[in-house]
Amino acid sequence: MRWLDIYLDLIWLLNLVFDWMVLLTVAWVTRKSFSHARIGTASLFASLIVPLSFVPFLVFLNNPISKILYSIMIILLAFPFGSLKLFLTRWLMFYIINFSIGGGLFALQYYFSTASVPPFMSFAQFGSNISWLFVIIFFPLILWLTKDQLHHLSVIQLNNNQLYAVEIKINKECHDVTGFYDTGNQLSHPTSGQPVILIDKTTSEEWFGKEAVQGLAALSPESSGEKFQYIPYKKAGGAQGLLPVCLADSVTVHADQSYTTRGVWVGIHFGEFSRKMDYNCLLNPFIIHSKNGVIKSAGGMTI
Template sequence: MQLYVDLIWLLNLLFDWMILLLVAWVTKSSFSHVRIFLGALFASLIIPLTLLFNWGVVDSPIFKLGYSVFIILIAFSYQHFKAFLTRFLSFYLINFSIGGAVFGLHYFITTNTDMVINNHAPFGDTISWVVVLIMFPIAVYFTKDQLQQLTMFKLRSQQQFPVTILHQNRHVALNSFLDTGNQLKHPLTQHPVILVDEPTFKTWIDEETVELLKRTEQMDFWGLDDELQFIPYQKAGGEQGLLPAFLAEEVKVDLGQQIISTKKVYIGVHYGHFSKQMDVQCLLNPLLLQSKRMRVKDVEGVS
């Protein structure tokens, strides 16, 4: 029987590429799509090497561990050992988690007759193609959301971060506090909402409009700034309210070793100041640090 090694290799390449992307997302690593592809390409070469040359050493655990080290080094730039080890262990954890789920799904939907037929297929298992091309991306999408929840634990030990907000060609640098109780989102777009104090809000919205918003309980929307939107929220006592907010052009959060940025964040106003004890002008929303649209950039010289 003739084997189409190129098709089997392509199946493995797609799987490795999606695994490495998931590693980057989960570990909040900055990455290059070119390097991710090269890492997946190198990882997939083990298939033709095994089939064409029949090297026994390829099956040894030591060789596989060493091969995985080179996969991570190719896919991600080396910064320090801790970051490398996190990506390396995440690579295996995600491989076992997603691979096990895919194998279980494959076993669940495959009959004994299908297994006999597919074992003689020259281009690989048909169901494997269906799983990788359709079910695997869906599994990645939902797994990414769940695994990103774990990254919040390490951020809670350090809750103050420098923030830069860009809007109307004005960059404003602020000290922010990560408020894990702030789960406010725009009801239609589901984009997170962060709060800034009144003096900061007046950087973009004129003082007359802000004073009008403060005084008016039965709000008349006519004549107000067109870019303002009013997001419903619930106060501590259960009372309903409307929060004036606008969509920022970009928000950057400095996490120390990394800077994350996103363009899908609403800026709401908190009248007055947040605290007399802390120099804080902004309350961060934890959903901001879990956004799928978030971009990550490493800070040079930080280890």
């Protein structure tokens, strides 16, 4: 009986760690501020399904409807309700991540269970189907392999055709601009794939100097004193052109939350975006889905 107790303890603790990592991934994908205390409490509650499933009069917990209700309670414990749409998004993300990560772990478990593996990779340890080392190593690995797909599921959305306050840091100098969010700008760096945002000619002359901008227009990046590159792009009408770009230290978009992203290139548009001059920066929708993004709420929590 003592060995059975140890077995249940280890299985419960392993599930606690797994649930904690899944809920953290849900918070990362949905890109909203969260409480580590609530995540921990929800993880503890989620892991209790393991010992409770061995209680005879709680066998109904294995019912699919009971599991759905249990998962709803997990999400309500982990995150504030916010809105019905946000709750449903988090709840669905919880299942999607469980299926994607759990499915990957199950596939690897099946592979290693039929192969000759070292003792430390054995899944018979402590009576567990998946060893500690297996979960700790392969959970982050599978998450890394699926992170591109998970990024596309991010619920962070800026309103199209709307203006936002934007802070661009280049060479440790901060510049404030008014950004226009338009999903039509999907320009990216051809080698790195990183997003490119655009500033107008007047703004670039204020930042880098009029002579430097004129030199860039004449395809002379050395005249600017900055690390500029030229990338190909399509002009209006389909004609090909070369766009001078430099890598920003960071770009921060201020909306309901502040979205700070690294790995963004700033390109110079040799003209004006608007005759009304109500914005001087053209944002790129992919800065919100960048792998280098950091989200900060009014309370200062980041993910």
